[in-house]
Structures are given as C-alpha cells and as structure tokens.
Amino acid sequence: MEERLDRLLAHLGLGTRKEVGKLIRAGAVRVDGAVVRDRGFKLDPEAVLIELNGEPLRYARYFHVLLHKPAGVLTATRSESETTVLDLLPNALWRDDLKPVGRLDRDTEGLLLLTNHGELLHRLTHPRWKVAKVYLAELEVPLPPDARERFAAGIASFAPAELEVLAPQRARVTLREGKHRQVRRMFAALGAPVVYLRRERFGPLALEGLAPGEARPLLKGELAALYEAVKLEP
Numbered sequence: 305m306e307e308r309l310d311r312l313l314a315h316l317g318l319g320t321r322k323e324v325g326k327l328i329r330a331g332a333v334r335v336d337g338a339v340v341r342d343r344g345f346k347l348d349p350e351a352v353l354i355e356l357n358g359e360p361l362r363y364a365r366y367f368h369v370l371l372h373k374p375a376g377v378l379t380a381t382r383s384e385s386e387t388t389v390l391d392l393l394p395n396a397l398w399r400d401d402l403k404p405v406g407r408l409d410r411d412t413e414g415l416l417l418l419t420n421h422g423e424l425l426h427r428l429t430h431p432r433w434k435v436a437k438v439y440l441a442e443l444e445v446p447l448p449p450d451a452r453e454r455f456a457a458g459i460a461s462f463a464p465a466e467l468e469v470l471a472p473q474r475a476r477v478t479l480r481e482g483k484h485r486q487v488r489r490m491f492a493a494l495g496a497p498v499v500y501l502r503r504e505r506f507g508p509l510a511l512e513g514l515a516p517g518e519a520r521p522l523l524k525g526e527l528a529a530l531y532e533a534v535k536l537e538p
C-alpha cells in the first residue's frame with residue numbers, strides 16, 4: 305500500500321509531519337539510493353529501502369506498545385487540556401496511528417495496550433473473544449463474607465467474574481467483559497467502593513517489569529500469544 309513519505313516518517317516516530325518535511329527538503333532522506341526532496345512522494349514502505357542520513361529505516365506496518373498507565377492520565381489519543389496516554393510515549397515509540405485497546409479510567413493505573421492494527425483492536429475489545437482482564441482493587445471498607453459468591457453469580461447485571469480475596473480490603477478480580485467503570489460499579493454494588501485500581505493483566509500480557517509511565521514495544525512472543533487469543537493469523 306502506498307503512503308506519503310512525510311506521513312510514513314512521522315509514523316516511524318521521527319518527528320511531526322512538519323519536522324520530517326524539513327529533513328526531506330534538506331536531502332537527508334533517500335529512497336532506493338536516490339535523494340527524495342518531495343515530502344508528498346508516494347511509496348510502498350514494504351517494497352523500498354528508505355535511509356535517513358545514510359542509516360536504513362526499518363518499517364513495520366503494525367506496531368504495538370505496552371504502557372503502564374499512571375493515575376491521572378486520560379485514555380484517549382488527544383485532548384486540548386489533559387495529558388493523554390499517547391503523550392506519555394517517548395519519540396521512538398510514538399506513531400500517530402496508535403490507539404488504546406479499551407479504556408482505563410483516569411484514576412485507574414496499569415496495563416494498557418496500544419496498537420495500530422485495527423482488526424486486532426476490534427477483536428481484543430469484542431465481547432465474543434472474552435479476553436480476560438485482571439485487576440487489583442483496594443477497597444474503602446472490608447468486603448462482605450459472600451463477596452466471592454456474589455461476583456461468581458454475576459453482580460449488578462454484569463457477567464459472572466472471579467474474585468480472589470487477598471485481604472479484607474484488597475482483592476483481585478478477573479473479568480471477561482469490559483463495560484464502562486465496571487470494576488468500580490461491581491464493588492460499589494457490594495457496598496465496598498474502590499479506592500485504588502490497577503490492571504495487572506490483559507489476556508496473555510502482564511504488567512510486570514514496567515514502572516508507572518513506562519512503555520515498551522510488545523515482544524514477539526507476546527504478540528503471537530495475543531494473535532492466538534483472538535484467532536488472528538499473524
């Protein structure tokens with residue numbers, strides 16, 4: 305598929321469209337060995353060799369990033385007034401077509417996957433695939449003794465969910481659906497409001513090793529496991 309050169313370089317995280325336009329005009333970019341100064345030049349990134357200042361660029365059509373979202377950040381691609389999850393990505397991981405897979409509330413922290421693969425995003429968020437999401441919740445008051453059974457039976461019209469009580473005011477919950485503020489609403493229905501919420505796992509992906517605000521590209525094995533979880537051909 306053909307793309308404009310400036311858009312492609314911006315996707316690769318080399319700068320804004322304006323910044324990469326300057327690089328192109330300055331003659332820093334070669335396509336198949338020839339300098340190209342036209343920022344609108346159309347090319348198929350998978351069929352040509354692109355070099356920036358003599359260094360070959362590696363292009364991957366699909367790109368996936370794992371972020372440890374901190375509290376206080378909006379799960380959105382842009383906002384006039386607030387920091388979004390995309391604002392947290394370092395240049396090397398930023399591409400303007402990345403989208404968050406599902407949503408974490410502003411006050412929730414934890415694992416958030418970002419991808420530019422539309423079909424993967426669609427399947428991972430579609431109820432049909434029942435991708436498991438695991439959350440750690442801390443509660444304002446102790447849980448009632450029948451909390452686990454009530455979650456298992458399906459509380460407040462949500463589908464049955466697994467609850468592991470770790471302490472009177474701390475529990476881990478596994479969901480296979482993803483409705484708006486679902487975990488908070490489930491615990492509120494038990495009379496134990498959530499005071500802290502973190503997503504620890506999303507399908508085969510785990511948060512371990514990432515500090516709040518940190519991001520990294522998905523590893524090959526993780527990507528294979530994700531594709532397998534939603535029966536997508538790599």
Ligand code: URA
Nearest residue numbers: 408409412485487488
């Ligand atoms: N459930 C919630 O209540 N909040 C989240 O951010 C995610 C799941």
